[in-house]
Amino acid sequence: MSLENLTQDWSRYRNGIEEGGFHNYEHRWGMAIDLNACIGCNACSTACYAENNLAVVGKERFSKGHYMHWMRIERYWDEDQAKAEFPDQGANFLPMLCQQCGAAPCEPVCPVAATYHTPDGLNAQVYNRCIGSRYCSNNCPYRVRYFNFWSYPESAWPAPLNLQLNPDITVRDKGVMEKCTFCVQRIRVAKDTAKMENRKIKDGEFTTACAQACPTSAIHFGDLMDAESAVTKLWAKHQVKRHDDEGLPVSTQHKQNPALRGYRVLEELNTDPSVMYLERVREELA
Amino acid sequence: MKKTRRILGLFGNFDEATNAIYDIRASKIAGLSVDDVTLISPIEHPDVEEALGDRPVSVQYFTFCGGLFGLVGSWLWIASAQASFLVQPQGGKPVVTLVSNFVLSYEMMILGGVLSTLIGLLIGARLPSRPHTLYSEKVSLDQIGIILELEDTQIESAKNLFRNHRVLEIREEVMK
Amino acid sequence: MKETELHHDKDIREDLAWSQINSDIMKSLENPRRGFWYTVIGCLVLLAIGITAEVLQYMYGMGRSKNHPHMWNLYIATFIFWIGMSHSGTLLSAILHIVHADWRKPIYRFAEAMTTFSLMTALLFPVIHLGRLWNFYWVIPYVPARGTWPNFRSPLSWDGFAIMTYLTSSALFLYIGMLPDLAIARDNTTGWRKKLYSTLSLGWYGSDRQWRIFRKAYMLMAIFLIPLAVSVHSIVSSDFAMSIMPGWHVTTFPPYFVSGALYSGCAAIVTLFILLRYYFRWEEYMTLAILEKICKLTFAIAMVWTYLNLVEFASVWYGHDIYGKEVLWAKMTGAYAPVFWSMMFFGSVLPFTLAFRKLRRHIPTMMTVSILLNVGMWLERWMIISPTLSQSFYPWSWDVMWPTLTSWGIVLGSFGWFGLLFLTFVKIFPSVSMYEVKEMVYHRRLASEKAQAERRNTGGAQPAFSLSMRKEDGS
Numbered sequence: 001m002s003l004e005n006l007t008q009d010w011s012r013y014r015n016g017i018e019e020g021g022f023h024n025y026e027h028r029w030g031m032a033i034d035l036n037a038c039i040g041c042n043a044c045s046t047a048c049y050a051e052n053n054l055a056v057v058g059k060e061r062f063s064k065g066h067y068m069h070w071m072r073i074e075r076y077w078d079e080d081q082a083k084a085e086f087p088d089q090g091a092n093f094l095p096m097l098c099q100q101c102g103a104a105p106c107e108p109v110c111p112v113a114a115t116y117h118t119p120d121g122l123n124a125q126v127y128n129r130c131i132g133s134r135y136c137s138n139n140c141p142y143r144v145r146y147f148n149f150w151s152y153p154e155s156a157w158p159a160p161l162n163l164q165l166n167p168d169i170t171v172r173d174k175g176v177m178e179k180c181t182f183c184v185q186r187i188r189v190a191k192d193t194a195k196m197e198n199r200k201i202k203d204g205e206f207t208t209a210c211a212q213a214c215p216t217s218a219i220h221f222g223d224l225m226d227a228e229s230a231v232t233k234l235w236a237k238h239q240v241k242r243h244d245d246e247g248l249p250v251s252t253q254h255k256q257n258p259a260l261r262g263y264r265v266l267e268e269l270n271t272d273p274s275v276m277y278l279e280r281v282r283e284e285l286a
Numbered sequence: 287m288k289k290t291r292r293i294l295g296l297f298g299n300f301d302e303a304t305n306a307i308y309d310i311r312a313s314k315i316a317g318l319s320v321d322d323v324t325l326i327s328p329i330e331h332p333d334v335e336e337a338l339g340d341r342p343v344s345v346q347y348f349t350f351c352g353g354l355f356g357l358v359g360s361w362l363w364i365a366s367a368q369a370s371f372l373v374q375p376q377g378g379k380p381v382v383t384l385v386s387n388f389v390l391s392y393e394m395m396i397l398g399g400v401l402s403t404l405i406g407l408l409i410g411a412r413l414p415s416r417p418h419t420l421y422s423e424k425v426s427l428d429q430i431g432i433i434l435e436l437e438d439t440q441i442e443s444a445k446n447l448f449r450n451h452r453v454l455e456i457r458e459e460v461m462k
Numbered sequence: 463m464k465e466t467e468l469h470h471d472k473d474i475r476e477d478l479a480w481s482q483i484n485s486d487i488m489k490s491l492e493n494p495r496r497g498f499w500y501t502v503i504g505c506l507v508l509l510a511i512g513i514t515a516e517v518l519q520y521m522y523g524m525g526r527s528k529n530h531p532h533m534w535n536l537y538i539a540t541f542i543f544w545i546g547m548s549h550s551g552t553l554l555s556a557i558l559h560i561v562h563a564d565w566r567k568p569i570y571r572f573a574e575a576m577t578t579f580s581l582m583t584a585l586l587f588p589v590i591h592l593g594r595l596w597n598f599y600w601v602i603p604y605v606p607a608r609g610t611w612p613n614f615r616s617p618l619s620w621d622g623f624a625i626m627t628y629l630t631s632s633a634l635f636l637y638i639g640m641l642p643d644l645a646i647a648r649d650n651t652t653g654w655r656k657k658l659y660s661t662l663s664l665g666w667y668g669s670d671r672q673w674r675i676f677r678k679a680y681m682l683m684a685i686f687l688i689p690l691a692v693s694v695h696s697i698v699s700s701d702f703a704m705s706i707m708p709g710w711h712v713t714t715f716p717p718y719f720v721s722g723a724l725y726s727g728c729a730a731i732v733t734l735f736i737l738l739r740y741y742f743r744w745e746e747y748m749t750l751a752i753l754e755k756i757c758k759l760t761f762a763i764a765m766v767w768t769y770l771n772l773v774e775f776a777s778v779w780y781g782h783d784i785y786g787k788e789v790l791w792a793k794m795t796g797a798y799a800p801v802f803w804s805m806m807f808f809g810s811v812l813p814f815t816l817a818f819r820k821l822r823r824h825i826p827t828m829m830t831v832s833i834l835l836n837v838g839m840w841l842e843r844w845m846i847i848s849p850t851l852s853q854s855f856y857p858w859s860w861d862v863m864w865p866t867l868t869s870w871g872i873v874l875g876s877f878g879w880f881g882l883l884f885l886t887f888v889k890i891f892p893s894v895s896m897y898e899v900k901e902m903v904y905h906r907r908l909a910s911e912k913a914q915a916e917r918r919n920t921g922g923a924q925p926a927f928s929l930s931m932r933k934e935d936g937s
Contacts, residue, residue: 006370065529065861074858096858105706111618112600113610129610131600132524132593134533135618138851139705143859147533147593149525174523175593266855269706325670328480328642329901330677335670345679353686367603367611386615389697390623396690397627400683404634407679411672414664421667423649426642428480428900433669 027201028102028121028242028274029182030224031211032234032262033095035280037218038073040093045071047213048097050164051183053171055152066149070180071097071210092280095219097210098123098144098180099265102242102272106136106145114177121224121274122182130176137177141266145179148172182221183208203229224274238262240276289322289435293458294420295448296429300331303430306451307337310434315443324433326418326425334430348406349399356398361391420457429454435461473565473751476907480900487892487899488650490742498741498885505881512875515868516590524593527869531859532851536869537591538701539843540876543726544584545625545698546719546839550727551577552632553691554759556684564905565755567898568747571643572738572888573731574636579883580730581629583876588621590872617700624697631690635683641666641676642897658890695723702846708785709793709850714777718770725767725809726839728760732832734884736825738893747894750823757822760835764813771810785855793849797862802845808838 048054048071055068075091084090104123107115114129115136125145137145151174157165165171168185172178190206203222211219222231224242235241240262261279297303303325311320320339327334335341365382408414418433425431434444445456519526528535551573558566589598601612601622612619644663651659666672696716703715712718735756739748778786793802815821815831822828853860865873887893 006366061525064525065531065863066525067530072858076857108613108615109617109705110613111616111622113613113616129600130594131597132595133588133591133618134528134593135616135701137530137533139707141706141855143531143854143856146530147524147528149528150523175595177593269855326668327670327673328646328668329897329904330673335674338670341671341674343674343678345675346682349679349682364603364614368614383615386620389620389693389700390614392693393620393623393627393690393697396686396693397630399686400627400631400634403679403682403686404638407638407675408664410675410679411666413666413672416665417645417667418669425668426646426649427484 025121025225026119027226028224029100029187030121030222030231030235030242030274030276031182031208032220032231032276032278034218034220034278035093036261036278037216038093038095038280039216040073040075040091041215042073043213043215044095044210044219045069045073047071047209048180051166051209052181053165053169055148055156057150057152057156061150068146068148068152068178070144070146070178071095094277095210096142096144096265097275098182099142099271099273099275100180100182102274103270105139105141105269105271109135109139111135120187122184122187123179124184125177125179125181127170127172127176127178132175132177134177141269141271145177147177148174150174201226234278235262235276238276238278240264242272242274288437290438290461291436291441291458292420292461293434293436293441293444293448293456294422295432295434295445295453296422296424296455297432297451298429298454300327300334300430302451302453303327303432304334304337306432306447306453307334309447309451311337311339314447315440317437318434318440318444322435324418326421326431326433328426328428328430343410345403345406345410348402348409352402352405353395353399355402357391357395359398360394361387364390420459422455422457424455471751472906473749473755474568474899474902474906475746476903476910478746478899478903480903483896483899483903484646484650486744486746487894487896488647490744490893491647491651491655491889491891494741494889495743498889501737501741501881502885505878505885508874508878509882510875510878511871512873512878515871515875519590519868519872520595524591527866527872529861529863531854531861532848532863534591534847534851535863536844536865536873537587539847540840540873541584541587541591542698542719542843542846543840544580544587544876544880545695546723546726546843547730547836548577548580548584548628548632548727549691549695549720549723550731551575551580552635552687553724554728554731556635556687556691559684560681560688564898564902565752567902568749568894569731569735569752569756570898571636571640571891571895572734572884572893574632574639575884575887575891575893576727576730576734577632578629578636579880579887581625581632582883583880585625585629586876586879588618617697617704620697620700624694628690628694631683631687635680635687637662638676638680638683639895640891642668643892643895646896647892692720695719702850707850707854708783709778709789709854710846711786712774712778714770714774718767718774721763721767721770722839722842725760725763726836728756728763729832729835729839732756732760732828733836736829736832738888741888742893744894747899753828754819754822757816757828760832761813761816764809764816764835768810771806789849789853792853793845796849796853798845798849798852801841802849805838805841805845808834809842812838 048069049056052070054070057066057068061067072095074094074096076094077087077091081087081090100122102121104117107117107123111133112129112131114126114131116124116126118124132147134147137143137147153162153171153173166185186206186208190201194201201223203226207221208219211221220231220234222229224232224235226232238260258281261281262276263279264273264276267273295306297306307320307323307325310318310323323338325334325338364387368382420433422429422431432448436444441458448456527537555566555570555574558570589595592598601619603612603614603619641663644659645666645668648656648659648663696719699715699719702710703712705711732753735748735753738744775790778790781787793799812831812834815827848863852862
């Protein structure tokens with residue numbers, strides 16, 4: 001709220017018009033998830049619960065749809081598999097978390113600006129600002145935003161379990177929306193350390209809880225602005241492009257080449273997700 | 287001469303009241319013009335007002351200014367709020383969003399217009415105030431009143447004029 | 463009843479004395495029929511249920527009424543319902559005022575009150591549905607200490623602007639239109655009422671200066687209210703149309719919402735018309751001829767609504783957006799299909815009863831039909847919200863949810879709240895415009911006297927003059 005802010009934001013706005021949006025990121029944290037490697041073990045989800053103080057809601061509330069899993073493993077079956085002898089076999093797993101969209105549908109609809117885009121390319125969710133209108137969740141095509149329908153602290157972490165809470169982040173109370181942050185507390189620590197040591201963040205210096213816990217290393221995490229990071233190379237290898245990446249159109253992958261397995265979920269909605277999935281290669285059912 | 291008296295004549299229907307006003311217009315009473323006449327009536331009645339002649343109404347200027355202020359003022363207000371608010375770049379969209387700001391300015395234009403119309407009404411109609419000292423409750427029922435501001439010498443001729451038009455009741459008071 | 467049948471072709475009897483108009487209307491402040499008090503008790507019970515449900519939800523959390531994909535569900539549906547209901551009163555009153563349709567005069571006051579109070583009911587829902595409703599004022603764009611503003615880009619904050627503007631404007635429109643009547647009430651009451659009306663009437667005494675300015679100001683407000691009312695419901699529809707969800711992201715939503723709003727509002731006017739006519743014995747003022755006119759209007763709007771509904775389905779169907787098509791198909795055949803088809807029946811088939819003169823003039827039928835039409839419109843709002851939430855882009859989150867007891871309780875409570883506000887209003891304020899009914903009676907008497915004189919002069923029935931007389935009748 002000062003003249004300085006005003007002029008700064010104005011120039012940013014002018015730039016935004018020229019570039020078709022606000023894009024001058026410092027980092028653009030991104031992921032690549034290799035579905036070939038995913039075995040559906042739920043280790044990522046468990047790690048996320050431990051790292052991010054996610055409430056364990058119990059069976060009854062879970063079945064009512066009051067779950068809080070920021071990272072979830074979805075299972076899908078092909079239609080002919082359902083008729084097979086052992087229908088449970090051969091599920092396709094899809095770890096689903098907040099896609100940290102570059103053009104996120106959840107952001108502009110929040111009436112109090114509790115969710116916004118950081119210069120790190122993340123969708124930040126400001127718990128203290130959130131009033132719980134839940135519009136963001138309604139407008140999220142991936143349905144990865146979770147709402148605190150109840151007050152969980154007493155039921156989810158009865159003493160002495162409260163001692164296991166991660167002190168780096170808050171415990172959310174009822175009435176606010178929350179979602180995957182790409183372990184923003186780890187990002188903060190890494191950025192601060194790098195700043196103190198007067199260097200840039202190194203690729204692989206830290207990673208998210210899910211990527212760290214994955215036994216098959218299916219989840220790769222890194223900075224997409226860093227040309228040398230493993231994630232950037234994976235994206236380039238599978239020819240998946242970000243919107244702010246030289247302004248290329250969305251779906252530039254050539255699907256004719258079976259080696260190019262990269263895709264982003266619901267890419268046709270133009271949300272510009274930061275998570276790329278690598279399609280699972282399967283043998284043909286005879 | 288100074289105007290010292292007020293009289294109210296109550297009439298049973300609009301025709302009589304209108305004719306009385308036309309008589310005043312025709313200067314039947316020396317020194318009394320139609321501008322000294324106030325009509326009070328239970329319903330709005332354009333015919334009688336025609337007899338009274340043109341009396342300017344200025345509420346529309348209030349409305350115009352209020353609407354314009356609402357439109358321009360709110361647009362500037364919202365745009366400057368957006369431009370000075372750091373947490374704004376959202377969903378890959380620009381900071382000052384013209385389209386949505388015009389939606390809001392449109393609403394504010396109407397709000398400004400309506401509020402200033404109200405203010406114009408209150409100022410123009412001299413409200414809130416006390417009802418006229420000669421006000422009769424019969425006016426809110428079914429009678430039409432004519433209030434005249436008179437000099438002492440005009441009283442009798444005014445009363446006679448009212449009586450010629452079958453006045454039902456005459457009240458008078460001394461102006462302070 | 464016999465009396466009204468005698469004059470059944472006229473909107474109002476021309477020989478009503480002005481003093482009788484005053485006393486008939488002012489009587490409504492004193493002695494309604496007993497049915498009025500039964501309704502008040504009913505509304506109190508509903509409100510108590512609603513408050514209980516809200517207290518439970520406040521204490522334990524939104525989980526009592528919502529789940530993961532169904533983040534909005536019944537509350538926002540009912541919000542749209544009440545906003546919609548608010549549209550007919552002021553909008554119709556304003557339109558009919560600027561085209562000088564004088565049959566509006568006996569009915570516009572309560573219709574505008576309905577607008578104001580249903581807006582006040584609607585305002586509750588966005589607040590109730592908040593997860594942290596104690597922070598609802600963060601949506602208001604005041605200059606805060608933290609240097610943050612609400613997000614002016616969110617259709618929800620447009621809603622805030624639009625509804626506050628509409629509430630202010632329609633309440634002022636109602637109040638300004640009531641000024642001369644408050645003066646009448648001031649002159650005819652004693653005790654606390656006298657004090658109240660003296661204050662509210664602002665010392666109105668009906669001078670020619672006051673009437674001139676009043677006429678102009680009232681007209682200006684009416685002109686503002688017409689685009690305002692249209693914009694308000696378009697903005698409410700933006701909550702959905704501006705999202706990306708299949709079944710919500712539909713271009714025809716703004717006109718569709720506006721027509722639905724007019725529709726439910728007209729049906730509500732019919733309901734309240736019949737109720738007030740009964741409570742206060744107003745057969746002389748709320749005549750069947752006027753009822754017929756509103757019913758015809760309702761029928762016309764019902765057909766517009768049906769048409770826009772079909773256009774929406776057709777454009778989704780032929781648009782070949784697979785997501786939108788799936789949602790539409792799920793509406794028609796999925797878990798919500800019974801609700802969907804009841805909506806179609808109540809909204810598009812039932813209004814055909816309004817096309818028959820016999821039925822239009824049969825009060826019990828019209829009461830039932832008008833309530834059912836509004837049930838249909840309420841179901842429509844639910845069918846806008848829930849199917850999309852239950853089956854959007856992402857198959858993992860597909861889920862059917864039926865409303866819980868808590869949300870039903872709050873919805874019922876809102877009817878009690880509205881009813882209480884409305885009944886209090888009609889008990890305290892004259893809900894038929896006395897001065898305008900006087901005008902109406904006066905003009906019609908003049909017209910018929912003129913027609914009679916003309917007929918006398920020409921010595922008998924002449925087709926040309928009987929035509930002109932019918933024209934003067936305004937039918």
